[in-house]
Amino acid sequence: MKKKIALIFGVTGQDGAYLSRFLLKKNYKVFGVKRRSSIINTQRIDDIYRDINLKSDFVLLYGDLTDSSSISHLIKKTKPNEIYNLAAQSHVKVSFEVPEYSADVNSLGTLRILDAIKNLNLEKKIKFYQAGTSEMFGRTKEKFQNEKTQFYPASPYGVSKCFAHWITVNYREAYNIFACNGILFNHESPIRGETFVTRKIIQGLIRIKNGNQKKLFLGNLYSKRDWGHAKDYVEAMWKMLQQKKPDDYVIGTGKTFTIKEFANRAAKKIGFKIKWIGKGINEKAVDIANNKVLIECKKRYFRPVEVDYLKGNAQKAKKILKWSPKNSIDNLIDEMIEHELKNPS
Ligand code: NAP
Ligand code: GDD
Numbered sequence: 001m002k003k004k005i006a007l008i009f010g011v012t013g014q015d016g017a018y019l020s021r022f023l024l025k026k027n028y029k030v031f032g033v034k035r036r037s038s039i040i041n042t043q044r045i046d047d048i049y050r051d052i053n054l055k056s057d058f059v060l061l062y063g064d065l066t067d068s069s070s071i072s073h074l075i076k077k078t079k080p081n082e083i084y085n086l087a088a089q090s091h092v093k094v095s096f097e098v099p100e101y102s103a104d105v106n107s108l109g110t111l112r113i114l115d116a117i118k119n120l121n122l123e124k125k126i127k128f129y130q131a132g133t134s135e136m137f138g139r140t141k142e143k144f145q146n147e148k149t150q151f152y153p154a155s156p157y158g159v160s161k162c163f164a165h166w167i168t169v170n171y172r173e174a175y176n177i178f179a180c181n182g183i184l185f186n187h188e189s190p191i192r193g194e195t196f197v198t199r200k201i202i203q204g205l206i207r208i209k210n211g212n213q214k215k216l217f218l219g220n221l222y223s224k225r226d227w228g229h230a231k232d233y234v235e236a237m238w239k240m241l242q243q244k245k246p247d248d249y250v251i252g253t254g255k256t257f258t259i260k261e262f263a264n265r266a267a268k269k270i271g272f273k274i275k276w277i278g279k280g281i282n283e284k285a286v287d288i289a290n291n292k293v294l295i296e297c298k299k300r301y302f303r304p305v306e307v308d309y310l311k312g313n314a315q316k317a318k319k320i321l322k323w324s325p326k327n328s329i330d331n332l333i334d335e336m337i338e339h340e341l342k343n344p345s
Contacts, residue, residue, distance in 0.1 A: 003029045003057070007078050009065060009113065010086030014191050015131070017044035019084060019234040024054045026238070031078040033063040033087070044191050065109025072116045075126075082241050084129045085113055088161075091195060092135060093303050095157035102156050107163035114171040114179065127241040128179040130168040133161050134226070134252065134310045136183065146250050146313040147183065154305045165248075172246055180240040182233075185252035185312040188332055189230040190339030198227065198336065201263050205270050206340045208294060215293060219301025221260040221283060224309045226252045229327035229335075239321040252312015253325045263295060266333050 006023050010016045011032025020030050034042065042060070049055050061077070063070040065087045075083070088106045089095060095102040110130055117126050137145045138154035153159045165181050172179040192199040197218070204216035228251070236251045260276070263285065267274050273288040274295075285295035317323045327335075 003027055004082065005029045005031065005078060005080045006082045006084060007031045007033065007074060007080035008084045008086060009033045009063070009109075010084075010088065010131070011060065012042055012044060013086055013090070014044065014189055014193065014230050015086045015187075015234055015237075017191060018189065018230045019086065019237060020045060020048060020058060021054070022231075022234050022238060024048065024057055029057045030059070031074070031080065032058070032060050033074060034060050035064045036062055065105050065112060068112045068116065071112050072120065075116050075120060075122065080126055082127045082129070083113060083117070084131075084237060085110055086131045088131065089157070091193070092155045092157045092307075093301075095155050095160070096304055099156035103160045103163070106157065106160035107167070110164035111167050114167060114177065117177055118171065118175050123175050123177045126178070127246070128168070128177060129237050129241055130164055130179065130181045131237075132165050132168075132181040132183045132248070133158070134183060134185040134250075134312060135307060136162050136165060137310065138307050139305075143309070144254075144311055144313045145252075147248055147316055154307050155303065158307070169248070178241070178246045180246045181248040182237050182240060183248060183250045183312075184233055184236075185226040185228060185250075185310055187228045187230045187233040188336065190336050192230070192336075194345075197259055198262060198332075201259075201266050202270075202333070202336045202340055203345055205263075205267055205272065205294070206337070206344065209270055209272070210344060212344075216295045217298040217301060218259065218263070218295060219297065219299075219303070220306055221263070221297065222258050222308075223306055224256040224258050224311070226254070226256045226310050226312045227262070227329055227332065228253045228325050229332050232325045232327055236317060236321060236323045239317075239323055243320065247320075249317045249321065250312050250314050251317055251323070252310075252314050253329075254312060254314065255329065256309065256311040257329060262329075262333075265330070266337070267294070269333055269337055
Protein backbone atom coordinates (compact mmCIF):
# COMPACT_ATOMS: atom_id res chain seq x y z
CA MET A 1 0.00 0.00 0.00
CA LYS A 2 1.20 3.51 -0.84
CA LYS A 3 2.44 5.38 2.21
CA LYS A 4 0.61 8.52 3.29
CA ILE A 5 2.72 11.64 3.00
CA ALA A 6 2.86 14.35 5.67
CA LEU A 7 4.49 17.75 5.33
CA ILE A 8 5.37 19.35 8.70
CA PHE A 9 6.17 23.04 9.02
CA GLY A 10 8.02 23.58 12.32
CA VAL A 11 9.63 20.12 12.35
CA THR A 12 12.60 21.25 14.49
CA GLY A 13 10.32 22.39 17.34
CA GLN A 14 9.06 20.39 20.32
CA ASP A 15 5.81 19.28 18.68
CA GLY A 16 7.43 18.76 15.26
CA ALA A 17 9.80 16.24 16.80
CA TYR A 18 7.04 14.30 18.59
CA LEU A 19 4.69 14.41 15.60
CA SER A 20 7.41 13.18 13.21
CA ARG A 21 8.06 10.12 15.35
CA PHE A 22 4.34 9.51 15.78
CA LEU A 23 3.64 9.63 12.03
CA LEU A 24 6.70 7.56 11.10
CA LYS A 25 5.46 4.86 13.48
CA LYS A 26 2.13 5.00 11.65
CA ASN A 27 4.02 4.27 8.43
CA TYR A 28 3.88 7.77 6.92
CA LYS A 29 6.56 9.30 4.77
CA VAL A 30 7.40 12.56 6.56
CA PHE A 31 8.83 15.69 4.97
CA GLY A 32 9.91 18.24 7.55
CA VAL A 33 10.49 21.91 6.81
CA LYS A 34 13.42 23.54 8.57
CA ARG A 35 14.71 27.06 8.16
CA ARG A 36 18.26 27.98 7.54
CA SER A 37 20.14 28.80 10.74
CA SER A 38 23.75 29.77 11.30
CA ILE A 39 24.28 26.76 13.55
CA ILE A 40 22.70 23.33 13.22
CA ASN A 41 19.47 23.22 15.24
CA THR A 42 18.08 19.77 14.48
CA GLN A 43 18.94 18.31 17.91
CA ARG A 44 15.35 17.32 18.60
CA ILE A 45 15.10 15.16 15.48
CA ASP A 46 18.66 13.91 15.10
CA ASP A 47 17.83 10.57 16.70
CA ILE A 48 15.34 9.85 13.90
CA TYR A 49 18.30 9.83 11.50
CA ARG A 50 20.10 7.44 13.80
CA ASP A 51 17.12 5.07 13.82
CA ILE A 52 17.63 2.63 10.99
CA ASN A 53 13.89 1.81 10.89
CA LEU A 54 12.75 5.41 10.53
CA LYS A 55 15.35 7.41 8.65
CA SER A 56 14.52 6.31 5.09
CA ASP A 57 11.03 7.85 5.42
CA PHE A 58 12.15 11.12 6.99
CA VAL A 59 13.34 13.96 4.76
CA LEU A 60 14.25 17.51 5.76
CA LEU A 61 13.83 20.37 3.31
CA TYR A 62 14.50 24.09 3.61
CA GLY A 63 11.63 26.55 3.69
CA ASP A 64 10.23 29.48 5.62
CA LEU A 65 6.70 30.62 6.42
CA THR A 66 7.65 34.17 5.45
CA ASP A 67 8.43 33.00 1.90
CA SER A 68 5.37 32.11 -0.22
CA SER A 69 7.43 30.74 -3.09
CA SER A 70 9.17 28.22 -0.82
CA ILE A 71 5.78 27.08 0.52
CA SER A 72 4.30 26.45 -2.96
CA HIS A 73 7.49 24.76 -4.08
CA LEU A 74 7.47 22.42 -1.06
CA ILE A 75 3.84 21.45 -1.58
CA LYS A 76 4.40 20.75 -5.29
CA LYS A 77 7.55 18.78 -4.60
CA THR A 78 6.28 16.61 -1.73
CA LYS A 79 2.60 16.09 -2.80
CA PRO A 80 1.39 15.69 0.79
CA ASN A 81 -1.87 14.11 1.93
CA GLU A 82 -1.63 16.05 5.20
CA ILE A 83 0.02 19.34 6.11
CA TYR A 84 0.70 20.20 9.76
CA ASN A 85 1.42 23.88 10.38
CA LEU A 86 3.35 23.87 13.65
CA ALA A 87 5.74 26.65 12.67
CA ALA A 88 5.52 29.83 14.72
CA GLN A 89 7.30 32.48 16.71
CA SER A 90 5.80 30.68 19.68
CA HIS A 91 7.09 32.65 22.68
CA VAL A 92 4.42 34.92 24.19
CA LYS A 93 6.81 37.30 25.98
CA VAL A 94 9.06 37.58 22.91
CA SER A 95 6.02 38.46 20.77
CA PHE A 96 5.87 41.79 22.64
CA GLU A 97 9.45 42.47 21.46
CA VAL A 98 8.89 41.34 17.84
CA PRO A 99 5.15 41.88 17.23
CA GLU A 100 5.32 42.45 13.48
CA TYR A 101 7.52 39.43 12.87
CA SER A 102 5.26 37.29 15.08
CA ALA A 103 2.24 38.35 13.00
CA ASP A 104 4.09 37.75 9.74
CA VAL A 105 5.03 34.18 10.62
CA ASN A 106 2.03 33.14 12.70
CA SER A 107 -0.81 34.89 10.85
CA LEU A 108 0.36 35.47 7.29
CA GLY A 109 2.40 32.26 7.33
CA THR A 110 -0.81 30.29 7.88
CA LEU A 111 -2.56 32.24 5.14
CA ARG A 112 0.35 31.57 2.78
CA ILE A 113 0.00 27.80 3.22
CA LEU A 114 -3.78 27.84 2.78
CA ASP A 115 -3.51 30.08 -0.25
CA ALA A 116 -0.90 27.81 -1.82
CA ILE A 117 -3.25 24.81 -1.36
CA LYS A 118 -6.02 26.78 -3.07
CA ASN A 119 -3.89 28.20 -5.89
CA LEU A 120 -2.45 24.78 -6.68
CA ASN A 121 -6.04 23.41 -6.88
CA LEU A 122 -5.28 20.87 -4.15
CA GLU A 123 -8.34 21.66 -1.98
CA LYS A 124 -9.63 18.09 -2.34
CA LYS A 125 -6.25 16.41 -1.96
CA ILE A 126 -4.71 17.93 1.17
CA LYS A 127 -5.86 17.95 4.79
CA PHE A 128 -4.53 20.86 6.85
CA TYR A 129 -3.87 21.16 10.58
CA GLN A 130 -3.38 24.58 12.20
CA ALA A 131 -1.62 24.81 15.58
CA GLY A 132 -3.99 27.04 17.51
CA THR A 133 -3.59 27.88 21.17
CA SER A 134 -5.34 28.53 24.45
CA GLU A 135 -3.57 31.92 24.38
CA MET A 136 -6.44 32.95 22.07
CA PHE A 137 -8.72 32.80 25.14
CA GLY A 138 -6.31 35.16 26.89
CA ARG A 139 -8.18 37.31 29.41
CA THR A 140 -11.49 35.47 29.19
CA LYS A 141 -13.50 35.30 32.39
CA GLU A 142 -14.75 31.77 31.59
CA LYS A 143 -13.30 29.27 34.01
CA PHE A 144 -13.43 26.15 31.80
CA GLN A 145 -12.69 27.07 28.21
CA ASN A 146 -14.09 25.13 25.26
CA GLU A 147 -14.62 25.62 21.50
CA LYS A 148 -17.46 28.09 22.18
CA THR A 149 -15.50 30.35 24.53
CA GLN A 150 -14.97 33.79 23.04
CA PHE A 151 -11.38 34.74 22.18
CA TYR A 152 -9.80 37.64 24.10
CA PRO A 153 -6.08 37.42 23.24
CA ALA A 154 -3.62 39.28 25.46
CA SER A 155 -0.40 39.41 23.41
CA PRO A 156 0.73 39.94 19.82
CA TYR A 157 1.23 36.16 19.80
CA GLY A 158 -2.37 35.51 20.89
CA VAL A 159 -3.74 38.01 18.40
CA SER A 160 -1.65 36.55 15.57
CA LYS A 161 -3.00 33.08 16.33
CA CYS A 162 -6.59 34.38 16.25
CA PHE A 163 -6.01 35.52 12.66
CA ALA A 164 -4.57 32.08 11.84
CA HIS A 165 -7.61 30.44 13.44
CA TRP A 166 -10.16 32.47 11.53
CA ILE A 167 -8.36 32.30 8.19
CA THR A 168 -8.35 28.51 8.57
CA VAL A 169 -12.12 28.56 9.22
CA ASN A 170 -12.56 30.95 6.30
CA TYR A 171 -10.66 28.80 3.77
CA ARG A 172 -12.57 25.74 5.00
CA GLU A 173 -15.90 27.48 4.41
CA ALA A 174 -14.97 29.34 1.23
CA TYR A 175 -12.99 26.66 -0.62
CA ASN A 176 -13.98 23.42 1.10
CA ILE A 177 -10.48 22.70 2.29
CA PHE A 178 -10.30 19.97 4.93
CA ALA A 179 -8.77 22.33 7.49
CA CYS A 180 -8.83 21.89 11.29
CA ASN A 181 -7.83 24.14 14.16
CA GLY A 182 -6.45 22.45 17.25
CA ILE A 183 -6.86 24.81 20.22
CA LEU A 184 -4.15 23.33 22.38
CA PHE A 185 -3.44 24.24 25.97
CA ASN A 186 0.16 24.32 27.21
CA HIS A 187 2.02 21.11 26.57
CA GLU A 188 5.51 20.35 27.68
CA SER A 189 8.12 17.59 27.54
CA PRO A 190 11.79 16.96 28.19
CA ILE A 191 12.52 18.71 24.86
CA ARG A 192 10.49 21.84 25.64
CA GLY A 193 12.34 25.07 24.75
CA GLU A 194 14.53 26.22 27.64
CA THR A 195 12.87 29.63 27.99
CA PHE A 196 9.36 28.29 28.66
CA VAL A 197 8.63 28.23 32.37
CA THR A 198 8.37 24.46 33.04
CA ARG A 199 11.71 23.58 31.44
CA LYS A 200 13.32 26.70 32.91
CA ILE A 201 12.24 25.69 36.45
CA ILE A 202 13.40 22.09 36.13
CA GLN A 203 16.66 22.96 34.40
CA GLY A 204 17.37 25.76 36.90
CA LEU A 205 16.67 23.70 40.03
CA ILE A 206 18.81 20.80 38.80
CA ARG A 207 21.67 23.14 37.96
CA ILE A 208 21.41 24.58 41.49
CA LYS A 209 21.37 21.08 42.96
CA ASN A 210 24.53 20.23 40.97
CA GLY A 211 26.25 23.45 42.02
CA ASN A 212 26.20 24.94 38.50
CA GLN A 213 23.84 27.85 39.19
CA LYS A 214 23.15 29.99 42.24
CA LYS A 215 19.54 31.11 41.82
CA LEU A 216 16.58 30.79 39.53
CA PHE A 217 14.83 34.01 38.46
CA LEU A 218 11.15 33.90 37.52
CA GLY A 219 8.33 36.34 36.76
CA ASN A 220 4.65 35.98 37.70
CA LEU A 221 4.21 33.03 40.09
CA TYR A 222 0.42 33.24 40.22
CA SER A 223 -0.79 32.73 36.65
CA LYS A 224 -2.43 29.33 36.20
CA ARG A 225 -1.82 26.95 33.33
CA ASP A 226 -3.30 23.66 32.13
CA TRP A 227 -0.17 21.62 31.39
CA GLY A 228 -0.23 18.39 29.36
CA HIS A 229 2.41 16.23 27.67
CA ALA A 230 3.35 16.99 24.04
CA LYS A 231 3.39 13.29 23.21
CA ASP A 232 -0.36 13.05 23.97
CA TYR A 233 -1.16 16.26 22.11
CA VAL A 234 0.39 15.31 18.75
CA GLU A 235 -1.88 12.27 18.68
CA ALA A 236 -4.86 14.61 18.93
CA MET A 237 -3.58 16.64 15.94
CA TRP A 238 -3.43 13.50 13.83
CA LYS A 239 -6.86 12.31 14.99
CA MET A 240 -8.43 15.60 13.87
CA LEU A 241 -7.28 14.92 10.32
CA GLN A 242 -8.65 11.35 10.32
CA GLN A 243 -12.30 12.41 10.87
CA LYS A 244 -14.98 12.48 8.16
CA LYS A 245 -15.51 16.22 8.60
CA PRO A 246 -13.03 18.99 9.39
CA ASP A 247 -13.65 20.80 12.68
CA ASP A 248 -11.97 22.65 15.56
CA TYR A 249 -11.10 21.04 18.90
CA VAL A 250 -9.89 22.14 22.32
CA ILE A 251 -7.15 19.88 23.71
CA GLY A 252 -6.27 20.15 27.40
CA THR A 253 -6.20 18.16 30.64
CA GLY A 254 -8.95 20.02 32.54
CA LYS A 255 -6.56 20.68 35.44
CA THR A 256 -4.80 23.92 36.25
CA PHE A 257 -1.88 24.88 38.50
CA THR A 258 -0.01 28.06 39.35
CA ILE A 259 3.64 28.47 38.40
CA LYS A 260 4.41 28.36 42.12
CA GLU A 261 2.64 24.99 42.49
CA PHE A 262 4.64 23.64 39.54
CA ALA A 263 7.88 24.90 41.13
CA ASN A 264 6.93 23.36 44.50
CA ARG A 265 6.27 19.96 42.94
CA ALA A 266 9.47 20.06 40.89
CA ALA A 267 11.58 21.22 43.87
CA LYS A 268 10.25 18.42 46.08
CA LYS A 269 10.93 15.77 43.44
CA ILE A 270 14.48 17.11 42.94
CA GLY A 271 15.08 16.81 46.68
CA PHE A 272 14.70 20.38 47.99
CA LYS A 273 12.61 21.38 50.99
CA ILE A 274 11.60 24.95 50.33
CA LYS A 275 9.60 27.68 52.03
CA TRP A 276 8.32 30.91 50.46
CA ILE A 277 8.92 34.27 52.09
CA GLY A 278 8.12 37.87 51.11
CA LYS A 279 5.45 39.31 48.83
CA GLY A 280 5.08 40.54 45.23
CA ILE A 281 8.36 41.12 43.42
CA ASN A 282 10.17 40.34 46.72
CA GLU A 283 8.72 36.85 47.05
CA LYS A 284 11.47 34.22 47.32
CA ALA A 285 11.82 30.46 47.80
CA VAL A 286 14.37 29.51 50.44
CA ASP A 287 16.09 26.15 50.86
CA ILE A 288 15.16 25.08 54.40
CA ALA A 289 18.34 22.96 54.67
CA ASN A 290 20.73 25.92 54.46
CA ASN A 291 18.58 29.07 54.32
CA LYS A 292 19.89 29.92 50.84
CA VAL A 293 17.57 31.66 48.38
CA LEU A 294 16.75 29.32 45.47
CA ILE A 295 14.11 31.28 43.54
CA GLU A 296 13.65 35.04 43.20
CA CYS A 297 11.34 37.17 41.07
CA LYS A 298 12.66 39.57 38.45
CA LYS A 299 10.67 42.29 36.72
CA ARG A 300 12.04 41.45 33.28
CA TYR A 301 10.21 38.10 33.28
CA PHE A 302 6.79 39.69 33.77
CA ARG A 303 4.68 40.48 30.69
CA PRO A 304 3.05 43.84 29.82
CA VAL A 305 -0.27 42.05 30.25
CA GLU A 306 -0.78 38.56 31.61
CA VAL A 307 -3.08 35.64 30.85
CA ASP A 308 -4.05 34.76 34.42
CA TYR A 309 -6.03 31.60 34.13
CA LEU A 310 -6.29 28.76 31.60
CA LYS A 311 -8.16 25.48 32.01
CA GLY A 312 -9.25 23.46 29.00
CA ASN A 313 -12.49 21.59 28.53
CA ALA A 314 -11.71 18.84 25.99
CA GLN A 315 -15.10 17.08 26.15
CA LYS A 316 -15.66 17.45 22.40
CA ALA A 317 -12.30 15.81 21.62
CA LYS A 318 -13.08 13.08 24.11
CA LYS A 319 -16.43 12.36 22.48
CA ILE A 320 -15.57 12.69 18.79
CA LEU A 321 -11.84 11.97 18.61
CA LYS A 322 -11.89 9.48 21.49
CA TRP A 323 -8.92 11.42 22.80
CA SER A 324 -7.94 11.96 26.40
CA PRO A 325 -4.57 12.75 27.96
CA LYS A 326 -2.56 9.77 29.20
CA ASN A 327 -0.02 11.74 31.25
CA SER A 328 -0.56 13.64 34.52
CA ILE A 329 1.43 16.67 35.63
CA ASP A 330 3.43 14.37 37.93
CA ASN A 331 4.41 11.97 35.11
CA LEU A 332 5.39 14.99 33.08
CA ILE A 333 7.60 16.49 35.80
CA ASP A 334 9.18 13.09 36.54
CA GLU A 335 10.04 12.58 32.87
CA MET A 336 11.45 16.09 32.53
CA ILE A 337 13.61 15.64 35.64
CA GLU A 338 14.87 12.24 34.51
CA HIS A 339 15.87 13.67 31.12
CA GLU A 340 17.63 16.65 32.70
CA LEU A 341 19.56 14.41 35.08
CA LYS A 342 20.70 12.21 32.19
CA ASN A 343 21.56 15.19 29.96
CA PRO A 344 22.77 17.94 32.30
CA SER A 345 23.06 21.32 30.61
P1 NAP B 1 8.50 25.57 19.16
O1 NAP B 1 9.24 24.50 19.90
O2 NAP B 1 8.81 26.99 19.42
O3 NAP B 1 8.70 25.28 17.58
C1 NAP B 1 8.35 26.21 16.61
C2 NAP B 1 8.83 25.73 15.27
O4 NAP B 1 8.51 26.73 14.28
C3 NAP B 1 10.35 25.52 15.17
O5 NAP B 1 10.60 24.40 14.36
C4 NAP B 1 10.81 26.80 14.48
O6 NAP B 1 12.03 26.65 13.79
C5 NAP B 1 9.67 26.97 13.49
N1 NAP B 1 9.62 28.31 12.91
C6 NAP B 1 9.67 29.50 13.54
N2 NAP B 1 9.60 30.51 12.65
C7 NAP B 1 9.53 29.93 11.41
C8 NAP B 1 9.45 30.43 10.09
N3 NAP B 1 9.49 31.73 9.83
N4 NAP B 1 9.37 29.55 9.07
C9 NAP B 1 9.38 28.22 9.31
N5 NAP B 1 9.47 27.68 10.54
C10 NAP B 1 9.55 28.52 11.59
O7 NAP B 1 6.92 25.40 19.34
P2 NAP B 1 6.10 24.10 19.86
O8 NAP B 1 5.99 24.18 21.33
O9 NAP B 1 6.62 22.89 19.19
O10 NAP B 1 4.66 24.46 19.28
C11 NAP B 1 4.26 24.08 17.97
C12 NAP B 1 3.13 24.97 17.50
O11 NAP B 1 2.03 24.85 18.39
C13 NAP B 1 3.45 26.46 17.47
O12 NAP B 1 2.75 27.02 16.38
C14 NAP B 1 2.90 27.00 18.77
O13 NAP B 1 2.58 28.36 18.63
C15 NAP B 1 1.68 26.13 18.92
N6 NAP B 1 1.26 25.85 20.29
C16 NAP B 1 2.13 25.39 21.21
C17 NAP B 1 1.70 25.08 22.49
C18 NAP B 1 2.63 24.54 23.54
O14 NAP B 1 2.28 24.61 24.72
N7 NAP B 1 3.77 23.97 23.16
C19 NAP B 1 0.34 25.26 22.82
C20 NAP B 1 -0.53 25.73 21.84
C21 NAP B 1 -0.07 26.01 20.57
P3 NAP B 1 13.46 26.89 14.53
O15 NAP B 1 13.75 25.61 15.25
O16 NAP B 1 14.36 27.16 13.39
O17 NAP B 1 13.29 28.04 15.46
N1 GDD C 1 8.60 31.91 30.04
C1 GDD C 1 8.52 32.28 31.33
N2 GDD C 1 9.67 32.56 32.01
N3 GDD C 1 7.30 32.36 31.91
C2 GDD C 1 7.26 32.69 33.22
C3 GDD C 1 8.39 32.97 33.97
C4 GDD C 1 9.67 32.91 33.34
O1 GDD C 1 10.71 33.16 33.93
N4 GDD C 1 8.01 33.26 35.24
C5 GDD C 1 6.69 33.16 35.27
N5 GDD C 1 6.21 32.83 34.05
C6 GDD C 1 4.79 32.68 33.68
C7 GDD C 1 4.35 33.48 32.47
O2 GDD C 1 4.11 34.84 32.83
C8 GDD C 1 3.10 32.71 32.06
O3 GDD C 1 2.00 33.17 32.83
C9 GDD C 1 3.40 31.27 32.47
O4 GDD C 1 4.56 31.33 33.31
C10 GDD C 1 3.69 30.34 31.31
O5 GDD C 1 4.67 30.93 30.49
P1 GDD C 1 5.37 30.10 29.29
O6 GDD C 1 5.92 28.83 29.81
O7 GDD C 1 6.29 31.04 28.60
O8 GDD C 1 4.13 29.69 28.38
P2 GDD C 1 2.88 30.53 27.85
O9 GDD C 1 1.67 30.03 28.59
O10 GDD C 1 3.14 31.97 27.86
O11 GDD C 1 2.82 30.09 26.33
C11 GDD C 1 2.99 28.70 25.96
O12 GDD C 1 1.73 28.07 25.94
C12 GDD C 1 0.80 28.60 24.96
C13 GDD C 1 -0.50 27.80 25.10
O13 GDD C 1 -1.29 28.37 26.10
C14 GDD C 1 3.67 28.69 24.58
O14 GDD C 1 4.02 27.38 24.26
C15 GDD C 1 2.74 29.21 23.50
O15 GDD C 1 3.35 29.00 22.22
C16 GDD C 1 1.42 28.44 23.58
O16 GDD C 1 0.53 28.86 22.58
